Amino acid sequence: xxxxxxxxxxRTFNAPAWHVFDALVNPEVMRRWxxxxxxxxxxxxxxxxxxxxxxxxxxxxxxxEEHAGSGEYTxxxxxxxxAFSWSWDNERVLGQPSQVxxxxxxxxxxxxxxxxxEGLADAQAAEGHAEGWEVTLGNLARRxxxxxxxxxxG
Amino acid sequence: MVNDPFRALAHPxxxxxxxxxxxxxxxVGEATGGFGVSKPAISKHxxxxxxxxVVVREVDGRTHRISLHAPxxxxxxxxxxxxxxxxxxxxxxxxQYLAEEKEKR
Numbered sequence: 001x002x003x004x005x006x007x008x009x010x011r012t013f014n015a016p017a018w019h020v021f022d023a024l025v026n027p028e029v030m031r032r033w034x035x036x037x038x039x040x041x042x043x044x045x046x047x048x049x050x051x052x053x054x055x056x057x058x059x060x061x062x063x064x065e066e067h068a069g070s071g072e073y074t075x076x077x078x079x080x081x082x083a084f085s086w087s088w089d090n091e092r093v094l095g096q097p098s099q100v101x102x103x104x105x106x107x108x109x110x111x112x113x114x115x116x117x118e119g120l121a122d123a124q125a126a127e128g129h130a131e132g133w134e135v136t137l138g139n140l141a142r143r144x145x146x147x148x149x150x151x152x153x154g
Numbered sequence: 155m156v157n158d159p160f161r162a163l164a165h166p167x168x169x170x171x172x173x174x175x176x177x178x179x180x181x182v183g184e185a186t187g188g189f190g191v192s193k194p195a196i197s198k199h200x201x202x203x204x205x206x207x208v209v210v211r212e213v214d215g216r217t218h219r220i221s222l223h224a225p226x227x228x229x230x231x232x233x234x235x236x237x238x239x240x241x242x243x244x245x246x247x248x249x250q251y252l253a254e255e256k257e258k259r
Contacts, residue, residue: 006160007234011245015252023248032247098237115241 006098009115017079017106020113024082024102025049025073030057044068051076055084071097080104086117159230162206167191168199172208172222179212179221 013020023029030045039062047055056070068089075083081104085097099118104111163169167189174185186196200220203209207226212219 007238009238009241009245011249013249013252015256019252019255020248023251024244029248029251032251113245117237117241 007117009117011113011115013111013113014109015111016109017104017111020104020111021079021082025076027055030055049073049076071100074099075101079106157207157226157229159206159208159227160233162203162208162227163230165199165202167196168203171199171203172227175209175220175222176224179219182211182218182220185220 025047026049027045027047030047031042041060042057043060043066044058045056047053049055051073053076054070054072056068058066058068060066069087070089071084071086073082073084075081081102083099083101086100087097101116101118103114105114106112163172170189171185174180182196182200186200189196200209200211204211207223209220210223212221
């Protein structure tokens with residue numbers, strides 16, 4: 001059975017797919033964008049942008065705490081598809097690399113980028129699994145708050 | 155063995171059981187009815203959910219009631235929030251970079 005998509009992020013860029021793809025794998029750009037927050041720093045970023053190439057980033061929080069992670073490009077097919085494994089150095093939740101599979105679709109100079117993130121290393125392609133973990137956890141959180149509301153109201 | 159909320163959520167039937175139990179405790183029959191799969195298959199899914207601490211079972215005579223232990227899923231929620239923040243941030247920076255490159259040309 002195919003594993004579900006843990007989460008899915010989507011964005012439309014006002015640029016051709018080639019430009020978006022290049023920005024995603026350019027180590028110089030990576031130093032700017034591998035942040036979990038606006039005020040974080042990325043003191044170190046390296047990438048070997050080719051199939052099987054590895055990348056590694058070190059992110060630093062404003063309080064100095066560092067979070068490092070690395071991955072390997074499993075699919076490198078510019079400018080349409082970029083897939084890579086990803087794991088935080090001190091992963092406590094998953095204990096194994098997760099999989100990111102980015103698809104770029106260009107129409108009239110505008111590129112739509114879809115990023116499904118699979119939680120488990122042996123997960124296959126995510127087709128047909130829109131109802132992933134995030135949906136379940138979101139529904140769960142909503143019902144919990146509804147119940148809390150009902151209890152408060154009742 | 156660490157609690158693995160992702161293993162608990164790795165199957166659509168288990169996710170549906172979790173969602174049903176979000177409304178409150180239920181009998182095993184209520185929580186697992188209508189899936190169209192065999193009883194042993196259901197038992198296997200319940201076993202995974204119990205092993206990961208997501209579902210707790212209470213036996214009262216012949217009735218087995220199960221309920222959700224939602225805190226067992228907190229790790230998964232935190233992981234997803236963190237990853238989402240990272241990817242959104244990356245897209246923001248790519249967008250910004252592309253705008254700057256456009257201006258240069």
